[in-house]
Amino acid sequence: MDFAYTEEQKFFQKVVADMVEKVVEPKAEALDESDDFDHDLFREVGGLGYYGLRYPEDVGGMDVDTQTFAIFIEEMAHGSFGFATAAMMQCLMGTHFLHRFGSEDIIERLFKPAIRGEKISCIAFTEETSGSDITGTRTIAKQDGDEWILNGKKMWITNGPIADFVTVLATTDPALKTKGLNFFLVEKGMEGFTYGQVLHKLGARGTVTGEIIFNDVRLPADHLLGEEVNKGMEYMQEVLEEIRLMTAALALGLARAALEDAREYARVREAFGKVIGKYQLIRSKFGECWTEFEAAKLLVQKVAWMIQNKIPCGNEAAMAKMFATEMCLKAVDEATRIYGGNAFAQEYPVQRYFRDARFLLYGGGTHEVLKNFLGSRYIGRL
Numbered sequence: 390m391d392f393a394y395t396e397e398q399k400f401f402q403k404v405v406a407d408m409v410e411k412v413v414e415p416k417a418e419a420l421d422e423s424d425d426f427d428h429d430l431f432r433e434v435g436g437l438g439y440y441g442l443r444y445p446e447d448v449g450g451m452d453v454d455t456q457t458f459a460i461f462i463e464e465m466a467h468g469s470f471g472f473a474t475a476a477m478m479q480c481l482m483g484t485h486f487l488h489r490f491g492s493e494d495i496i497e498r499l500f501k502p503a504i505r506g507e508k509i510s511c512i513a514f515t516e517e518t519s520g521s522d523i524t525g526t527r528t529i530a531k532q533d534g535d536e537w538i539l540n541g542k543k544m545w546i547t548n549g550p551i552a553d554f555v556t557v558l559a560t561t562d563p564a565l566k567t568k569g570l571n572f573f574l575v576e577k578g579m580e581g582f583t584y585g586q587v588l589h590k591l592g593a594r595g596t597v598t599g600e601i602i603f604n605d606v607r608l609p610a611d612h613l614l615g616e617e618v619n620k621g622m623e624y625m626q627e628v629l630e631e632i633r634l635m636t637a638a639l640a641l642g643l644a645r646a647a648l649e650d651a652r653e654y655a656r657v658r659e660a661f662g663k664v665i666g667k668y669q670l671i672r673s674k675f676g677e678c679w680t681e682f683e684a685a686k687l688l689v690q691k692v693a694w695m696i697q698n699k700i701p702c703g704n705e706a707a708m709a710k711m712f713a714t715e716m717c718l719k720a721v722d723e724a725t726r727i728y729g730g731n732a733f734a735q736e737y738p739v740q741r742y743f744r745d746a747r748f749l750l751y752g753g754g755t756h757e758v759l760k761n762f763l764g765s766r767y768i769g770r771l
């Protein structure tokens with residue numbers, strides 16, 4: 390086994406970390422304060438080619454390995470968690486189904502500009518009454534000749550209200566549950582496509598998150614993103630491991646930012662005549678968090694390797710997502726304890742890390758759902 394990054398991966402990490410430090414991190418506080426989308430930053434990072442990391446070169450991508458993609462996500466989350474979620478959306482779920490199933494026209498007109506950062510994408514699963522349980526999807530698609538007519542409402546959609554196009558999960562018949570699901574492409578400006586409420590978020594700010602509404606939206610045949618009707622669940626399974634892995638990579642980046650800041654603080658803050666970093670109780674926090682960080686990183690590396698080598702890793706990807714998130718939640722919590730009362734001040738980023746980390750509990754599956762899934766896999770059929 391070789392856990393070392395290759396020379397290319399080391400070089401890539403350095404290049405991304407430098408870019409994040411110069412371009413992304415200086416904007417992190419403003420993004421958090423405004424909870425608004427920074428179009429210039431989004432285009433700048435896109436212009437460097439990063440949104441195309443996981444796509445082949447013939448469509449304008451960089452065709453990197455999964456580990457390298459995870460390095461990118463970790464470094465972005467280290468600089469600005471809110472912006473990292475938007476970048477991850479653009480790299481992965483916002484564009485995945487267009488690349489997989491898009492017609493030549495869709496690839497040229499929407500996909501290629503999106504991975505250059507010229508168009509904003511998003512993914513819409515969640516509804517007011519269904520989140521974890523996608524069999525509760527009520528957004529409905531009816532076939533009308535060669536076309537589709539879409540009706541329904543989606544909630545909590547990251548960049549939904551400002552997206553140039555949306556990949557929407559819809560059912561042809563709610564009674565079919567997972568066997569009726571499909572992905573459709575909806576474009577800004579289509580008649581009947583509007584947005585409603587914009588949500589004010591606790592963390593992962595710097596994106597525009599809200600409700601999007603489909604009222605008799607008429608879609609041409611090539612806007613069904615799939616080779617066959619009602620195969621959406623299968624297509625979703627194909628990319629689920631990668632979604633969970635990248636959510637774990639977000640957790641690594643955020644935890645690292647919190648622990649590094651707390652380390653700097655512990656080196657200079659004095660109490661009872663000593664810097665607090667000299668107290669064993671403070672050192673033990675770093676001892677535990679660092680160990681758990683390394684364990685989470687190992688899981689991320691293993692899952693990245695499995696995905697890259699096409700080894701099924703549904704269990705390991707769920708574990709990585711859950712373990713890295715719990716590790717991150719502990720790291721941001723301990724970091725705020727180390728900052729004492731200053732953790733409550735807006736002047737220090739540690740309060741932002743603390744709020745941002747909560748997002749990890751929902752993206753990529755809640756931990757109740759993941760534990761249930763893993764437990765039933767472990768126990769087997771009863």
Ligand SMILES: Cc1cc2nc3c(=O)[nH]c(=O)nc-3n(C[C@H](O)[C@H](O)[C@H](O)COP(=O)(O)OP(=O)(O)OC[C@H]3O[C@@H](n4cnc5c(N)ncnc54)[C@H](O)[C@@H]3O)c2cc1C
Nearest residue numbers: 512513514515519520521522545546547593751755757758
């Ligand atoms: C900042 C942010 C951005 C988001 N962006 C997007 C986006 O871009 N696109 C999108 O589609 N969605 C998005 N979401 C929604 C997100 O995917 C959902 O919040 C998530 O899927 C959980 O669904 P829910 O919130 O409806 O919770 P629910 O599914 O209603 O769960 C509520 C509680 O019940 C528990 N629970 C559910 N099922 C079980 C079970 N079987 N056993 C035990 N406990 C269970 C859950 O763990 C949770 O504790 C976003 C959410 C946030 C917070």
